[in-house]
Every structure is written in structure tokens, then in C-alpha cells.
Amino acid sequence: MIVCSNLSKTYKHGSSQKQVFSNVNLVVEPGDRLALLGRNGAGKSTLIKLIGGVEMPTSGKIARKMSVSWPLGFAGGFQGSLTGYDNARFIARIYRREYSEIRAFVEDFSELGRQLRMPVKTYSSGMRARLAFALSLAIEFDCYLIDEIILVGDQNFSRKCQYELLEQRKNRTMILASHSTPLVREFCNKALLIHNGEATEYDDVGSAVDVYDSL
Amino acid sequence: MAHASLSKFRSGWITQVRVIHALMIRELTTRYGRDNIGFLWIMVEPLLFAGLVALIWHFMYGETKHGVGITAFIVTGYIPITLFRHGVARSVAIFTANSSILYHRQVKILDFIVVRLLIELLGGMMAFVFIAGVLMVFDQFPVPTDIGLTIAGWMIYAFFSFSICLIIAPLSEMSEVVEKFVPVTTYVMIPFSGLFTLAEWLTPTMREYLMWSPFVSGMEMLRKGIWGDQITAYYYPWYTISCSVVATMIGLVLCRRVRRTLAVD
Numbered sequence: 001m002i003v004c005s006n007l008s009k010t011y012k013h014g015s016s017q018k019q020v021f022s023n024v025n026l027v028v029e030p031g032d033r034l035a036l037l038g039r040n041g042a043g044k045s046t047l048i049k050l051i052g053g054v055e056m057p058t059s060g061k062i063a064r065k066m067s068v069s070w071p072l073g074f075a076g077g078f079q080g081s082l083t084g085y086d087n088a089r090f091i092a093r094i095y096r097r098e099y100s101e102i103r104a105f106v107e108d109f110s111e112l113g114r115q116l117r118m119p120v121k122t123y124s125s126g127m128r129a130r131l132a133f134a135l136s137l138a139i140e141f142d143c144y145l146i147d148e149i150i151l152v153g154d155q156n157f158s159r160k161c162q163y164e165l166l167e168q169r170k171n172r173t174m175i176l177a178s179h180s181t182p183l184v185r186e187f188c189n190k191a192l193l194i195h196n197g198e199a200t201e202y203d204d205v206g207s208a209v210d211v212y213d214s215l
Numbered sequence: 216m217a218h219a220s221l222s223k224f225r226s227g228w229i230t231q232v233r234v235i236h237a238l239m240i241r242e243l244t245t246r247y248g249r250d251n252i253g254f255l256w257i258m259v260e261p262l263l264f265a266g267l268v269a270l271i272w273h274f275m276y277g278e279t280k281h282g283v284g285i286t287a288f289i290v291t292g293y294i295p296i297t298l299f300r301h302g303v304a305r306s307v308a309i310f311t312a313n314s315s316i317l318y319h320r321q322v323k324i325l326d327f328i329v330v331r332l333l334i335e336l337l338g339g340m341m342a343f344v345f346i347a348g349v350l351m352v353f354d355q356f357p358v359p360t361d362i363g364l365t366i367a368g369w370m371i372y373a374f375f376s377f378s379i380c381l382i383i384a385p386l387s388e389m390s391e392v393v394e395k396f397v398p399v400t401t402y403v404m405i406p407f408s409g410l411f412t413l414a415e416w417l418t419p420t421m422r423e424y425l426m427w428s429p430f431v432s433g434m435e436m437l438r439k440g441i442w443g444d445q446i447t448a449y450y451y452p453w454y455t456i457s458c459s460v461v462a463t464m465i466g467l468v469l470c471r472r473v474r475r476t477l478a479v480d
Contacts, residue, residue: 011478054317070318095321
């Protein structure tokens with residue numbers, strides 16, 4: 001279970017400041033598939049970063065009672081100057097996993113082949129997504145935080161991700177920020193719509209998507 | 216209750232040790248790669264610094280100064296100052312530079328500073344042993360009389376350097392002005408670090424002023440352990456330790472505050 005109570009986040013730069021959202025309350029039960037909806041800049045990624053513990057809320061609290069992945073997105077999580085293998089080794093070490101197992105899974109799942117010997121900064125965003133997904137699936141989290149990237153990559157990879165994540169691990173919890181309304185309608189059972197700094201929770205995904213579409 | 220918090224502390228401790236270990240390997244491979252001598256490069260920088268400056272002094276000022284071998288004297292001074300200056304220089308903007316790794320929740324910002332300093336510490340020690348060994352062969356370095364005192368001095372010096380890094384790192388994230396003042400400040404403080412002088416060579420008044428610098432006690436202990444009865448050393452280890460503890464406290468509070476507002480992209 002993940003419980004967020006009274007979360008607010010404000011970014012400050014010099015004298016100007018921007019409040020992203022305030023007073024977000026959210027309970028994610030095991031097995032939930034929560035969609036985060038909102039327009040660009042509404043605060044979906046920010047909320048994912050707070051839940052993942054990457055950034056700290058300005059006020060409020062987050063309690064995590066299950067293992068939560070790092071936010072799987074376009075940026076973050078890797079050291080660009082290190083190779084794919086070195087990043088995998090680093091991640092295996094900090095998550096206390098056996099490198100040989102992680103390595104075998106990553107090679108098989110990511111299909112990056114010789115590219116794994118190249119620095120991650122030379123990867124395209126699709127390749128980064130492959131690596132991030134492969135690593136997080138190899139580690140096995142209770143809850144996956146997915147920031148947009150599920151639709152990145154070619155058809156073949158998308159299908160593979162959906163199979164591994166949405167079918168093989170369908171009892172896991174997922175928090176998914178996405179603009180893809182068909183995907184959200186199909187896979188999510190809850191939605192949180194962030195608009196103008198306020199978050200509204202919907203148990204009926206259909207009506208959440210309708211509201212989002214009309215924004 | 217007490218038992219639960221103890222086991223929580225234990226598992227947190229084990230995690231941090233693993234993270235620091237992983238970060239050290241990461242740092243060494245990104246900075247030095249796996250080619251040629253690999254991670255042994257960590258000792259090359261302090262080695263060259265101490266070695267070349269000592270050589271210059273040797274030819275400029277002769278073999279000895281106040282009865283102390285000048286090469287060995289400069290080497291003992293330069294290795295610690297390199298630790299301090301590199302540690303501080305690398306602490307500037309260290310959190311932003313490593314922010315992509317902060318995606319992994321178990322990595323704490325303090326780990327970055329600890330790793331930096333540990334690497335400088337190891338490099339300095341390796342360089343010291345190497346250079347002292349070589350110089351001893353040429354009879355330019357005395358056999359240390361009290362190695363324990365030398366290590367204690369080095370550790371105190373490192374502790375103080377660490378506590379300053381703990382303050383510089385968060386301050387550099389709060390204000391860009393700090394970044395601009397760091398190089399000149401670490402340069403200007405060189406004479407106050409006890410690098411070029413032993414306290415006994417100074418006039419009593421000057422000595423009194425110099426002893427206010429927390430570096431000097433560490434420096435004097437380190438040298439006393441090497442030259443023993445050949446020199447008179449002045450040191451107040453508890454003064455340096457107290458300064459370090461206070462600076463560490465301030466640094467930890469600042470780090471905590473900065474972490475709350477750190478934007479990670």
C-alpha cells in the first residue's frame with residue numbers, strides 16, 4: 001500500500017515560485033493500476049517523482065508499505081558515461097541482486113545486443129526505455145512507477161512490455177502517467193486527474209478519461 | 216520497539232555500505248576507466264603534486280630546512296592539502312552532478328560526499344606510502360618513529376576536510392556565488408594549513424594565531440609521528456575534532472534542507 005497525505009509541491013527559483021499541486025491525498029492498494037491523467041505540466045511526473053522518493057514534497061507525507069520501483073521514464077536512473085552493462089552492475093549492487101541473473105535477463109529482454117557495451121548517453125530514448133524496463137523487471141518490484149514510456153519503442157517491444165508487465169505481472173501495482181487514453185481505459189482500474197493544481201480521484205476510469213478529454 | 220528500530224538501523228546501515236561500495240566502483244570506472252593502470256590513477260594526482268613541488272623546493276632551497284629534510288617535509292605537507300583541496304573542489308555542485316542516480320531511493324546525497332572523500336583519502340594514502348618508500352631508498356625520508364601518531368594526524372585532518380565538504384556541497388547548491396569563491400579561498404588558506412612551516416619555527420605570537428587553524432594540529436601530529444624527537448610539535452587534537460563536529464552538524468542540517476528542495480531531472 002502507498003498512502004500519500006496532504007502532498008504539496010512548490011518549485012522555487014530565485015524569487016519566482018510555482019506551486020505544482022497542493023493537498024493531494026491518495027491511497028494505492030496492492031493490485032491497483034492507477035492512471036495519472038493531466039495536460040502537459042500538470043504535475044504527473046512530479047507526483048511520480050515524489051512517490052518514488054526522487055524529490056521531496058514541500059509538505060505532506062508519503063508512506064510506502066511495498067517495494068516501489070524508481071520512476072521509469074525518459075530521464076534518470078542511469079549514469080550516461082557508463083555502459084549498459086556497467087549500469088546494470090551498479091543497479092544489481094544497490095538493489096542486492098545477483099549480477100549474473102540480472103545480466104541474463106537484460107540481454108534477453110532488452111535485445112540491445114552489442115549496444116550494451118556502449119555508454120548509455122549514446123542510446124536513443126527508446127533504447128533507454130528498453131534498458132530501464134529490463135532492469136526493473138529483473139529486480140521485481142511490487143509497484144511499478146511508469147512515466148509515459150510504456151508506448152515508447154517499436155511495436156515488438158511495446159508488445160513485449162505489455163505482455164511482461166500487464167499480463168505476466170498482473171497482480172502487481174502500477175502507477176502509470178500516460179496520455180494514451182485507450183491504454184488507460186483498457187488497463188487501469190483507477191485514475192487521478194490533475195488539473196490546475198488540484199487532484200481528483202476517480203474509481204471509474206471511463207468518466208475520468210471523459211473529463212480529461214474535455215479539458 | 217527498541218529492537219525494531221535497531222534492526223531498522225542495521226538494515227539501513229547494510230544498504231548504505233552497499234551503496235557506497237557501488238558508488239565507489241562507479242566513480243572509479245567513470246573517472247579512470249579500465250585501461251592501463253585503471254584505478255591506480257587515484258594516487259597519481261597527489262603523487263605528482265607532492266613529488267614535483269618537493270623537487271622544486273629541493274633545488275631552490277637546498278637539502279634541509281631547520282634540520283629537516285626538505286623533500287620529505289614538502290611531501291608530508293602536500294598530500295594532506297591535496298586531499299582537502301580536491302575534496303572541496305569536487306563537492307561543489309556534487310548533488311546536481313549526480314542527480315540521475317538519486318532516482319534510486321536508497322542512494323542518499325551524503326553518500327556522494329563520503330565516496331568522494333574516501334577516494335581522495337585512499338589515493339592520498341597510497342601516494343604517501345609509495346613516495347615515502349621511494350624516498351627512503353634514496354635516504355631522503357626518515358623512518359617514521361610513531362606511525363600511529365601520523366595516522367591519527369592524517370585522520371583528524373581528513374575529518375576536518377570532510378566536515379568542510381559537508382558544508383560546501385549544500386551551500387554550492389543554494390548559491391552560485393559560493394562556487395566562484397571556492398578556488399580562491401582554498402588557495403589563500405594554504406599558508407594557514409601548516410603546510411610550509413612547523414609551528415616551532417614561528418614566533419610565539421604568530422604560533423598562537425596559527426594554532427587557531429584546525430588544520431595545523433593534524434599537520435603537526437602527522438609530522439611529529441615521522442620525525443619524532445627531531446622536531447617539537449604543537450597540537451591540540453580535541454580542538455580540531457571539536458571544530459569538525461560542529462562543522463559536521465551544520466553541514467548535516469544544510470544537506471537535509473537542500474535535499475528537500477533539490478530538483479532532480
